[in-house]
Structure formats: structure tokens, C-alpha cells
Amino acid sequence: MSLIWLISVPVALYLFRKYRVIKWGQYNEQKTLKDKVFVVTGGSSGLGKETVKELASREATVIMACRDLQKAKAVIAEIRSKIKGGELIPMELDLASFDSIRRFSKEVKDKFSQINVLINNAGVSIPRVADENFKTKDGHEINFGTNHLGHFLLTNLLMEKLEQSAPSRIVIVSSKLHESGIIDFNNLQGERGFPLGLRNPAYNNSKLANIYFCRELAKKLSNGVETYALCPGFCYTSLFRHSKFKWYQYLLFAPVAFIFMKSANQGCQTILYCALSDDVSGKSGKVFRDCKLYESPYKFDDNVQNKLWMISENLTKYVGYYMENPEN
Template sequence: MVSSVVSSVVYVIFPVLLAIGLVRKYREYKWGKCKDFRSLHGKVFIVTGANSGIGKETAKGLALRQARVILACRDLVNANNVITEIRRTVSTGELIPMKLDLASLSSVHAFADDVIKDFPEIHTLINNAGVSIPLKKNKKTENGFEINFGVNHLGHFVLTNRLLPKLKESAPSRVIIVSSTLHEKGVIDFDNLYGEKGWDFKQRMNPAYANSKLANAYFGLELAKRLEGTGVDVFTVCPGFCYTKLFRHADLKWWKYVLFFPIAFFYLRSAKQGSQTILHCAVADLPGMSGRFFRDCKPYMSKHEFKPEISTKLWDVSEKLTLRV
């Protein structure tokens, strides 16, 4: 009896587990990996939200390539802790903590002022930081904007525009905007752009997050158009579905985690895996690719039908919203 049970494990369960493991490995291979390890000595990179998750791994990957990396973080204690952690395995590059709270436009302006004053050149701005906070929590930025739209889009919109003169002076340079394929589920509704008229709380996913990611994608398109011929390239990136602290505010029940586990096994990436497309767009030669959306270290064709008039209007509206605060 015992031998028959052992045989069942060996001849049935083991091959199944092996097959599942191979499928997972194949998916990891398809996600792509940044294979460009050229030296970035003397190049200055800004990574927003570098104190955890994908931002931390991006900063680590750049330091490994000998870059000067500004870790733009809301909490300097966390930023310094991350630097200590990175230094346990990476001794190259320079890691510089600086305070930036994207939920406060005054903080964004103060950060930009310090960068412009202290750094003669900025070669790449990586707009990575983001939040996904359920609408029922009714969180707003310091300036009164819905938190997802305010941080994910407006904060980075202001930061990028403040640093554009420096990026142009430092050309060839780049702006990388971290979006998500969830932008395909988003909507740009200029009559309710940041929830000023309320939301439908019955939706399963966070519509404000999806909308903010669509705003990121439109911002990337419009920015690339406006920077054509300046030597500043723009890339919009989906890092993939990653295991990070992004959805820590979701308040999921324990049984949902159990149901989600099989999906997570095949689709969930580590933060390091999620950083690969960002690093690829930050360091690889990508001639003629400015304005493109990237996923898995290669161009991605979005299912969303982008309309140029929306990207132009979103820029103008974002400018008006942020100029008056």
C-alpha cells in the first residue's frame, strides 16, 4: 500500500509540479530582462518612489551600472534604510536621498528647485512612484485632488515640467513614465477628471487608479510630441503585475488571497523582475522609439484607442489645475 502511494507521488504528482514549474519559468523568460550593463558613470538619474518595490530595484540596477541616482522619496528615513540595504550587495554608483512628496505640489516645487540648483545635469527622470488607494477611503492630496490622480499623474506632471529645461540642457536625456496595462480599463472624463462629481463605488477595481494610469499614458504621448527634436526621449512603461506594496490599501479578505494564489503563481512578478523594462528603457539604445509604450522589454501595442485631442486637452487641463495651487 505504501509503495503504491509513493509510486503515485513519483509518477503523477511530481510530473505535474514539474510542468507547472516549467510554465512559470517560461513566463519569466517572456517577461524579458535588461541585458545592457554599460557603464553609466557620470550620468544622473532621478527615481521617484525609490524607497521600496520597483523603485528600489531600479535604483539598485542603476547603481550597479555606476550611475549617480537620486532617490526621490517621501520619507528620508526609509530612503536611507534602502541605501544601507543596497550597499550590502552593490558598492558602485552614488545613491543620493532627497525628499519628495508627490501629494504636495509645494514639495514637488521644492524638490525641483534643489535639483536644479545642485545638479548641473540630469540625464534621466524616472517617474515611478504611485499609489492605489480605494475610493471609499476618500483620500486627497494636500492640494485637494483625488489621491490616485493627484499623485500618479499631477505630481509627476509638475515635476517633469519643472525639470524639462535641465533635461534639455543635458540632452541626450530621457523621461520614463511608469504606467500600467490597466490604462486600457481607464477613462479620461473631463467632466469628472479627479472625482469632483463623485464615483461609482460598486466597481470591483479601483477606477481612479486605472484612470490615472491612462493619464500617464496620454502624458507620455503628448510629452514625446512636444519634445520632438530636443534630444529628450520619452518612454512609457508597464512593469507588469508585481508583488510590491502598491496595493497595500486594498483591504482584501484572507480568502481572496487564497483564491488569488494560483493566478499569482503564474502572473505575479518580483519587484526586480518588474524593474527590468524600466531599466531597459533607461539604458538601452532605442533610436526612433520615443513616445512608445513598453512592456516585457519590448514595444507594446495598447488596446486603448488613443486620441490626440485628448492628450492635448489633458495637458492643458493639468497645467491649469496645477498653476492655480
């Protein structure tokens, strides 16, 4: 009997894993992307790196917007050892610095005549530990400042070029953890503090802000630009590298990871789906997961959404493309 259990349990777990992989969905269409220009933030690791590889295999021109240029160049060399197609262009972008975002945006607009898809993928998850309270270079809470404000400013600065390139898309990588997020304008950046420890409510809040941004942006967009938010799933990447787990926690977590976690390539499939699939056309402002439409259980509030946009404009000191162009 013990031998039967010894064999049947691993087999059952393996089959369950295979079932989950099928449910995750995969974007298989190999359409050529020659002469199409993509901007991918965080393109040198994790989901961003896998997205870049998939786009290169389809002959795309990909601007890899990365904080570490040397790392980006090393990743390009790695990709080029297997994939020869497309054009991969490393450019420096630190989403924790408004100055860096403005420099990057100007350089992109000066060098490229079009942007067909902007993929806002980069993100950080830095929990507050001890007395450390990490900030961006502009003094904002690191998770909110990088994940939301950084991409908010970047998107708006590139909006004119996106409209000139229509039909074009903006893809915003959020997380299912947005469902645990809260937009509290009295504690938006931890003014009243966040709990210490491995749990990181600031990250969850920033991912909720991403979806609010997508929803409000969809209301303002016109002229052939659409935007989509997505939850990539629970993926094995370096995102949570700042969470200092104990060795025994990794040991206990291993079986769960085997069953439930996606690889980075599996996680990037919904990014590709939102960036490339014809199925998402006309669904601007919606959330996707596992390569299909996802109805979030979160109760979104239009008043919160509008106020968050206005506060984000003030915090980024961005007058607003839509204020300058009221017809949009």
C-alpha cells in the same frame, strides 16, 4: 495514477512559470553609467528600489526622490551592504504636494549640473472605501493627483535641465490597467463619484493619463530629449497595500501569483530597458512592455490628449515650459 498527477501538476506549473519568465524579457547590458545622473521617484520600495540597485551596480549617480527620508536612508544602507558602486542621494519628494515638488525641483536644479534620465516611477493605488475620499494636499483626487499631476509638474519643472543634459530621457511607469481607464472630463477626479470597494477605476484612469502625458510630451519635446511609457507587468510589490483583501482571497490568489506575478526585480527590467537601451532611441512617445515595443489596444484620442495637457497645466498652476519657450 494519483501519484503521477501529484508529481506532474507541480512540474507543469513550474515549467509554465519558467516559460513566462523567459517571455518577460530582461535587460542584461552592463554598460557603465559613471558620471550619469538619474532621478528615480519612489526609489525606496518596489520597482523603484530595484531600479536604484541596478543603476548603482552600473556606477550611476541616483537621486532617490522619496516621501520618507529615513526609509530612503535605511534602503541605501541595505543596498550598500551588497553594492558599493555609484552614488545614492536621498532627497525628499511628496508627489501629493505641489509645494514639495517645487522645493525638490529647485534643490535638484541648484545642486546638479545635469539630469540624464528622469524615471517617473512612484505611484499610489488607493481605492475609495466607505465615505473616505482621499485627497492630495492641494485637494485633488489622490490617485490622479499623485500619479499624474505630480509627475506632470515634476517633469515640466525639470525640463530645462533635461534639455541642457541632452541626449536625455524621461521614463514614465504606467500599467496595463490603462486599457481599462477612461478620461472623462466631467468626472476626471471623481466629481460624480467612483464605485466603492476593492476595484479602483481612479488608479486605472491615472495610468491612462500617464500614457497620454507621454504621448503629448513627445510631440512637444526637441533638443535631444525623448520620453517613453511602459507597463512593468503584474508585480509583487506594496502598491496595492491599501486594498484590504480578506485572508481567503490571498489564499485563493496564491497559485495565480506564483504563475503570473513578477518579482520587483523582474518588473524593473523594462524600466531599465527604456532608461538605458539604444533600441528605444527614436521611439519617443511609444509604450513598452516586457523589454519590447507594446501596441496598446486602447484607442487614444488626440483631442483628449491635448485637452488633458491643458487641464493639467491649469490644475498644477504651471504656466508651462513650452509656453515660455515656443520654439520647442
